[in-house]
Amino acid sequence: MQRTSQKVSMAVIRRLPKYYRYLENLLNKEIYRISSKELSRIIGFTASQIRQDLNCFGGFGQQGYGYNVEELYKEIGKILGLVREYKSVIIGAGNLGQAIANYSDFQRKGFKLKAMFDINPKLIGLKIRDVEILDVDNLEDFIKENDIEVGIICVPFSKAQETADRLIAAGIKGIWNFAPFDIKVPDNIVIENVHLSESLFTLSYLLNEYNNPED
Amino acid sequence: MQRTSQKVSMAVIRRLPKYYRYLENLLNKEIYRISSKELSRIIGFTASQIRQDLNCFGGFGQQGYGYNVEELYKEIGKILGLVREYKSVIIGAGNLGQAIANYSDFQRKGFKLKAMFDINPKLIGLKIRDVEILDVDNLEDFIKENDIEVGIICVPFSKAQETADRLIAAGIKGIWNFAPFDIKVPDNIVIENVHLSESLFTLSYLLNEYNNPED
DNA sequence: TGAACTCTGTTAATTAATAAACAATTTTCT
DNA sequence: AGAAAATTGTTTATTAATTAACAGAGTTCA
Ligand SMILES: NC(=O)c1ccc[n+]([C@@H]2O[C@H](COP(=O)([O-])OP(=O)(O)OC[C@H]3O[C@@H](n4cnc5c(N)ncnc54)[C@H](O)[C@@H]3O)[C@@H](O)[C@H]2O)c1
Ligand SMILES: NC(=O)c1ccc[n+]([C@@H]2O[C@H](COP(=O)([O-])OP(=O)(O)OC[C@H]3O[C@@H](n4cnc5c(N)ncnc54)[C@H](O)[C@@H]3O)[C@@H](O)[C@H]2O)c1
Secondary structure, three states: OOOOOOOOOHHHHOOHHHHHHHHHHHHHOOOOEEOHHHHHHHHOOOHHHHHHHHHOOOOOEEOOOEEEHHHHHHHHHHHHOOOOOEEEEEEOOOHHHHHHHOOHHHHHOOEEEEEEEEOOOOOOOOEEOOEEEEEHHHHHHHHHHHOOOEEEEOOOHHHHHHHHHHHHHHOOOEEEEOOOOOOOOOOOOEEEEOOHHHHHHHHHHHHHHHHOOOO | OOOOOOOOOHHHHOOHHHHHHHHHHHHHOOOOEEOHHHHHHHHOOOHHHHHHHHHOOOOOEEOOOEEEHHHHHHHHHHHHOOOOOEEEEEEOOOHHHHHHHOOHHHHHOOEEEEEEEEOOOOOOOOEEOOEEEEEHHHHHHHHHHHOOOEEEEOOOHHHHHHHHHHHHHHOOOEEEEOOOOOOOOOOOOEEEEOOHHHHHHHHHHHHHHHHOOOO
16 A cells, blocks of 8 residues: 555546446446456556556555455545535536536436526526526526536637636536636636547547558 | 657647647637747647647747747648548437537538438437438448548447447448447557546546645 | 847657566465 | 465556757847
């Protein structure tokens, strides 16, 4: 077990959700024990990296045996903070906002959607899966009154920063942003920018790289 | 200019779309010249990294002057392969598939949506922005007849790999996958897995890290 | 025009991330 | 029970990524 709790690198942190997903799959297959070597084979990281990653948070394995899948799954869930609920709201109830609202997996992992907000009168008052679309004018009041912690930004990119600023002023703790804009937040606020177009353009690059081999 | 065209690292490649986006913003603000130092200030990478990244592909700047924004934007567009069209299809016309189909930005960057496919008879025959939802039974024929290059997977995770296999067998070149499953593809096929839940769980981790400072 | 200044491209130095190695411990099997 | 095999946690080595440094080329402006 790591004694000195020094800062864990983002590279490690971003691998944790992948471990979590693969462990969940193992449990669903009723596999209750796994070695770093075998996990390496299915997840694609080296066994060494898996052991080192996990050891950033504690010694969850046992020499000669490996890891108990259920225990490790629970531990990583704790590390990721998936052991409690996060009251959340979506701002921008358009195509993407509605798609996310309709997606139950995030709710099941603790992200409870309490309301959606929009500026378009035609959308205000509608419900998506029991969650009402409210007038964005009520955003601050709702966040304060309901102790909302997470805001999911699905507004056009030109409104993304101002929406974030309103969320932060109202007391939000974290922002999940889908607008193609790098939202700036103060140090005590957590931001995760998604940027789907960057993923698509990477695909585009790789498509051409293959067509024009440079080696 | 880099003489030997050695392999560019994925770290660099994944930064290119960000350069592209910021340069587009600069052009919209009618800024036609920029130094690595100033770009560093607005994009958040070090000036040194910017110069080194760009130099993987050529000497686009000029000593004493900086970079011509329009020229650099065009060059990166070429590098990313955003100078031609990619005929694409979406498989899975549910919440996310429809949201992506309704999003015009990707089309504007060259990703032309030619059809959507679903297994649900209630959806088959409907149109999203002039694009028809077809029976997934016709997937292979459509891809071959229309020279489709890119498949966007929006089916449930349990159908993701088999959908990919069908796409590949039919001659697709690249796959953009939104299902929470790491799709395996042969070497000559490009895959970009999105994994929104990994992004959300990273946010969750960071929310808790802040609450339990470890330093 | 020319001196002072700017800024790139590129190499060198530093830091971070990944992989390998291995002692210590536990399991497995006879 | 005891030897052989397996597997972790952790240290060390290696590779990759980032940052710094700076010569040389080009710009700016009096
Ligand atoms: N749909 C996609 O597939 C997709 C993909 C990548 C990125 N995005 C990004 O996600 C965001 C949403 O995309 P979309 O396709 O859902 O767009 P959309 O136009 O369907 O929805 C945007 C919604 O935001 C609302 N809105 C506008 N200003 C607002 C404000 N100030 N406060 C509250 N609501 C406001 C609009 O009324 C609209 O309902 C955009 O930034 C887009 O660039 C979307
Ligand atoms: N909606 C989101 O916000 C979101 C977020 C993250 C990930 N995802 C992932 O994206 C995928 C789609 O999500 P969704 O919310 O749109 O789900 P959805 O259920 O709304 O849509 C899935 C669609 O796929 C169709 N389908 C099922 N099997 C098929 C097959 N074999 N061939 C063709 N079509 C088939 C279904 O009929 C349905 O219309 C899922 O894998 C989901 O996990 C969605």
